[in-house]
Amino acid sequence: MSKKIFPFILLIIFLVISAQLFSQTTTDLIILLDSSQSMIPYYTDVAEFICKSILPSYLRYGDRFHILTFADTVQNPISQEVLTNADINAIVAGILLLYPLGTSTDLITALEDTWNWTLDLPSNSNKVIVMITDGMHAPLSSSPYYNLTSEDVKVKISQVADKIKSQNWVFKLITVPFSSDSGSQTENSKAPGAGIYTDTLANSAGTNAIEFSKDNDSAIVEKTFSLMSMSCPENLGRHNYTFKIPITFSNQTDADITLEIKKLIVNGKINALNGKSSVTIPSNSKKTIMVPVAFPKEWPSGEQTLIIEPVFTDNLRVIPPVLQSNVLLKYSFLAAMLTNITQLILSLLIIAIIIALIIIIILYIRSIHKKANQPVVDAVFDSMQTQKIAGNTAKTATANTSMLSPAQSATSSRTIPIIEQSKPGARIIPEVQKQTRIEITADSNKTKTRLFENLFNTPKTEPRFFIEPQVTSTQPVIEASQNPDHIKDRIALLSGDTTKQQSIKHMLDVLQKKEEKLSATVHRKPIVYNPSIIKPGTVKVEFVVDNQNRCIGKRNIKVLHSGGKKTIGGRFSDFFIFLYPFPDRIADVYYDGESIVIVPQKLEYFPDYDSAITINFDERVRIVNKRGKELFFTFTLYIPPYEKINNILKCVDITDNTEK
Structure with a gap:
């Protein structure tokens, strides 16, 4: 040899x-x-x-x-x-x-x-x-x-x-x-x-x-x-760190061969394959496939020789087992982005579709709530506006009657009679004619005129009555307003129909909740509070929200230090409210050594308070979220379960009768 x-x-x-x-x-x-x-x-x-x-x-x-x-x-x-x-x-x-x-x-x-x-x-x-x-x-x-x-x-x-x-x-x-x-x-x-x-x-x-x-x-x-031969160009030219290598496979056997490259080992160091690469080569023929490769940023740039070894599935082997080629590598961030532009566009498109779906779902849910609440709100609004117009109409009609002659006054009294109520301080005024109503509201907003024309044009077999408090010359007339307290005073003057009273009360409750919901959306400045310490000490408390599951471990069990601060609110607050959605840190919690002080940071969620809230243990505090959902929470002294069991066991007195 x-x-x-x-x-x-x-x-x-x-x-x-x-x-x-x-x-x-x-x-x-x-x-x-x-x-x-x-x-x-x-x-x-x-x-x-x-x-x-x-x-x-x-x-x-x-x-x-x-x-x-x-x-x-x-x-x-x-x-x-x-x-x-x-x-x-x-x-x-x-x-x-x-x-x-x-x-x-x-x-x-x-x-x-x-x-x-x-x-x-x-x-x-x-x-x-x-x-x-x-x-x-x-x-x-x-x-x-x-x-x-x-x-x-x-x-x-x-x-x-x-x-x-x-x-x-x-x-x-x-x-x-x-x-x-x-x-x-x-x-x-x-x-x-x-x-x-x-x-x-x-x-x-x-x-x-x-x-x-x-x-x-x-x-x-x-x-x-039964091996295939493979080859590639001796010089691959200049490329970015992500490119494709053309490899030609020649199948000179008598059977078709399907190959799939699962790894591409370069210089015995890294697997540079950047995607799947497979092909079926008929017998006695050859094919060239573009094998995608990607080099890490740490890979040296410049002209270099690459020793390339494809690793195939099913233990397929080719000759020669490795390829050698020269390449000039230059890293370019822009070129790398343009190489993967298709993947980038596809990713952005998927993200845009997901965001659009989320927005559509949110808008749909909000529209459902608006449609559900609108009939109740409209009914209460119409009732309040009707009462106000009726009161103004009655006053105007009374003034006009005093200015008429006796004959005119008699005619007018048939058209606009006033029936005194048995209860002092109130009277019931029947419905007046359409022309008089329109004249009374001529100076008001045209939209309101059209709104109430449809209401008063509805034919009725019985007259409709409106409540008007009895006033004296020294007492101003009480106008109907959107304030629920004023409307409740007027409801108290009703003496007849119990069903009507209940219906009006229900509408007023709905209106009150609506106002609370609207007030919750109005942002008010947080309260500035300087904590004080009456006496030093610590206390272990549990934050309890009505109807909220307490079996969440020690998530809402904290130790309060005198002068220290904790927060109440959403997921990232110290005390977590999860029954209804609330933002983070709607209030701060301080402990002065004797009592707990709650300082609202977002007053719109505390409609009943305008300043810091000092409470004792087990005293309830009311909050309302942006959707009008109200909750009550308290702070209780936390006693571990094993201490409760020990206290129960200590209460059992076992007497030894043998000594007697």
């Missing part, structure tokens, strides 16, 4: 091994090499083929390499796990020391011993057996298969091949021409079944016999291992 190829072999193998930081499934590669003297003309070329083509093309980091030589017996001169460059050197050195010295060839013994030997290898690895032989079967007379006829030899070879196939092992056959010149004197066996069984080996193992040729090593490797 020429020593000129030795450095080249070491360089290729070193590149392959150094690139394998991310190992694939372990493989046991077994070379079953014919070492009989009939192989002498080809043995050196076969050894170079193993070192130069098979090892760098198929072997991977973590694989195990074995050589079994056979003639009349089977030997195992090399069995090495490939972990370092020194392991490759040992394999190459061992192959260079091999030489064909066997005087006979026993194919059946070689296959049987290979079967038994391979069974002892770890079961969790792939087994690939490559048999290199001239196909001659010429056993010695001492062989147990010496007396077999040709048909018996074929049957026996088929039986061993079936056992190999039953284990799902890969069996490949490479043949060299039989040389009668070198083997006529040594392998002129008189065994009945002596002969060449190349076709029997191939047919029994379900493979093709590939003829060895010194000048076509790469094609032999592709056909033997």
Whole structure:
């Protein structure tokens, strides 16, 4: 073997091994090499083929390499796990020391011993057996298969091949021409079944016999291992840290091959694959795919050489296992953004759709609340405005009557009679004519006139009455207003219809809640408070909200220090209100050593208070949120459950009657 190829072999193998930081499934590669003297003309070329083509093309980091030589017996001169460059050197050195010295060839013994030997290898690895032989079967007379006829030899070879196939092992056959010149004197066996069984080996193992040729090593490797070849440009040009590498795959086998790249190891350091990359390549054709890659910002820029190793699914292997290319890397933030512009636009579109849906849902919920509350509010508003207009109409009609003549006054009294109530201080005024009403409201807002025209134009079989307090010359007339307290005073003057009283009271309650809700939306300045300490001390309290679940651990159980401060409100407050929505820190809580002081920071949620609130323990405080939902909360002294149990146990007095 020429020593000129030795450095080249070491360089290729070193590149392959150094690139394998991310190992694939372990493989046991077994070379079953014919070492009989009939192989002498080809043995050196076969050894170079193993070192130069098979090892760098198929072997991977973590694989195990074995050589079994056979003639009349089977030997195992090399069995090495490939972990370092020194392991490759040992394999190459061992192959260079091999030489064909066997005087006979026993194919059946070689296959049987290979079967038994391979069974002892770890079961969790792939087994690939490559048999290199001239196909001659010429056993010695001492062989147990010496007396077999040709048909018996074929049957026996088929039986061993079936056992190999039953284990799902890969069996490949490479043949060299039989040389009668070198083997006529040594392998002129008189065994009945002596002969060449190349076709029997191939047919029994379900493979093709590939003829060895010194000048076509790469094609032999592709056909033997059903491997595709891959290539890429020697110079990739100038790129940002995110780009695509064109890799061309050539499939010269007889079957279509589907491949998927799951990793792309660069310089044995990082997995630079930036997305999925897969393709199906028909038989005897080639395809180029653009493999997306992305380098981290820490990766050095400038011109550099990349050693690229694709890692495929299903333990697929290609030749060569690694690619080498030059590239000029320049990091550009703008280019990186433009490269991923599609992903950016898609992300922004999804975010915009989500925000739009949230806004639509919120508007829909608010519209439902408005529609539900509007009829009640309109009814109360109409009732209050009607009372006000009726009062003004009655006063105007009374004034006009006093200015009429007796005859006119009599006529007018029939149109606008005034019936005094039995209760002092009030009277009931019946409905007046439409023309008089319109004249009275002529100076008021036109919208109100149209609003109440529809109300008064409704035909009634009975007159409608309005409440008007009785006044004296020294007492001003009490106008109906939107103040619920004034309206309640007028309701108190009703003496007749109980159903009407209840209806009006209900409307007033709704109006009051509406006003509280409106007042809650008006922001008022927080109260400025300077805490004081009556006496030093601490107290452990529990914040209790009516109808709110207290089984939340110690979330609302805090220790108050004299002069210290806690907050009340939403999620990020010390004391948490979650029954209804409230913002954070609607009030501060102080402890002066004797009592608790609540200082509202958002007075719109405390409609009953305009200053700091000093309370004792278990004293309730009312708050209202923006939707008009009211709550009551208290502060109670916290007693741990175990102390309560201890107090109960201490209350039990057990008397010992034996002493008496």
